[in-house]
Amino acid sequence: SGSFKANPIAYYKNENEDHGHFRIMFEDKFEEIYRNELVNADFCVMNGITYFGAKYTSDRASKMCAMIFDIDGVTDSSLNNFFYAAFNKEFDYYPLPNYVALSGHGIHLYYVFEEPVPLFPNLKLQLKEFKYSLTEKMWNKNTSVDEKVQKQGINQPFRILGGKCKKNAPLDRVEVYRVNQHRVNIEYLNRFVPTKIEIDEKKLFKESKLTLDQAKEKYPEWYENKVLKGKRSYWTVKRDLYDWWIQQIKKEENGASYGHRYFCIMTLVIYGIKCGLSKDEIKQDAIDLIPFLNGLNKKEPFTEEDIKSALECYDERYNTFPLKDIEKLTNIRIERNKRNGRKQKDHVKMMNLIRDEINQNKTWNKIGNGRKPKKDIVQKWRLEHPEGKKADCIRDTGLTKPTVYKWWIV
Incomplete structure (x- = not known):
């Protein structure tokens, strides 16, 4: 200790x-x-x-x-x-x-x-x-x-x-x-x-070389929230993401496949955490998928013991599990928003110019005249970008930093 x-x-x-x-x-x-x-x-x-x-x-x-x-x-x-x-x-x-x-x-x-x-x-x-x-x-x-x-x-x-x-x-x-x-x-x-x-060996050695005092000086906001207050920056999204993944598993084409069944259920657990669902609810949904998963290879049945193993991932730290790693483990392709070959920074700049040109001003995100409240804009963006960060949301939506931070955890 x-x-x-x-x-x-x-x-x-x-x-x-x-x-x-x-x-x-x-x-x-x-x-x-x-x-x-x-x-x-x-x-x-x-x-x-x-x-x-x-x-x-x-x-x-x-x-x-x-x-x-x-x-x-x-x-x-x-x-x-x-x-x-x-x-x-x-x-x-x-x-x-x-x-x-x-x-x-x-x-x-x-x-x-x-x-x-x-x-x-x-x-x-x-x-x-x-x-x-x-x-x-x-x-x-x-x-x-x-x-x-x-x-x-x-x-x-x-x-x-x-x-x-x-x-x-x-x-x-x-x-x-x-x-x-x-x-x-x-x-x-x-x-x-x-x-x-x-x-990828490059992913194996990401431990910080900074001492706690150096980290405190370099990342004061992180130090205050994580070390002093014990806060975690995890967030939840609407249940739509969880339900969407169940449908991805059950798709006849490009859905779950034999050899990846366990990791499909593991991802179900991860998305359940992202959506704030209980362990018992996720477990029952996983059990309901057993007949379908067994149909992928009847000689090698998928069991409740496999589900019990997958539920070991019921841990908040998996909340930020990378999308590309989910694709690799499950062998299910997850479509991203297209940027037509442009880098994200250039794409965001282009989309903001188009948005401002269409609206002839930069007040499109104000409440009134049928426009969406800022809260809805932030929540819609997060649903569409489950792995996204606050900085990405600020760039994509054009909202101010205080506005995005205000509605981020709602």
Whole structure:
């Protein structure tokens, strides 16, 4: 508390206990806690992510130090197939992990990053799809006797290295072997996923280098609202946006498709947040979409468990989730307002000139004579530009800054 530092978190439970425990792995006591508490527990799991707080929930995730994959149904032959293709540079078919852990009937593959990946809200979701795609590539008929691929999110924990295995497992303890001493990066893993799934490394390192005092001096308004008053600049829009997205999902052409169902529901959650809807209402609407989503691939049913996972995005911080990332994850094209090839600044200037010429003055936005009230102008603009900012609204509408700010949150 007070240091604003994220930590790894383990969860353990002993057979004689009614409930388990979350254990924060503080840096100066990591080895002591690991060796004395966790390894001796009857059941203990961790993952490769650091968290703020005392539990490893998705909304508290800070950085990903390692991406971990689980492949069940492994045999000597299938394991040989995997590593033959991973080590052979001529094939370059599977990414070579840093560590492989034998957990019983399956393996865990550890890919340790050169630099921890900061988990901004949009990146959490992209990394989830990224991991799904890699799992489908690495878990196949050549690497496992289990035909059903089990895809897990980035928040999934695994039995700790050296910890106890399941009672019926062929091993007593989880064994781990280092197979690659060179840490990986996103650019390397991008080679093993489709182009549309690749993650832009430029988006990964956006953390500010400013100290709090420097930020206070450079952004005084932000400092007052966010730090002193604890305010957030999130806003809500009319429900029309949410209802419109449901219709986009159900469209026969260019609607939801198999392989993107989960992210279509995830976007439904995000738009529900933007429209100020309750989690229960969004959940019910998502459940109502299950028959339609199942029709996209009856062999791979979409379940309430998938919806439960998507509802992890019910967090205000997803309010500003980028439109282009929604398109990438859902594979649904969202039309923008056309600017006829002009840059936004030039387009706005052109539209303002046309508007003033038509009205022969600059009082078109005044109340009276059938003209729209400024409040309606701002709200209409926000509905048409769900990702828009106040500055964009000021430029597009010609309204003054105080007017836009006044009606922005209504």
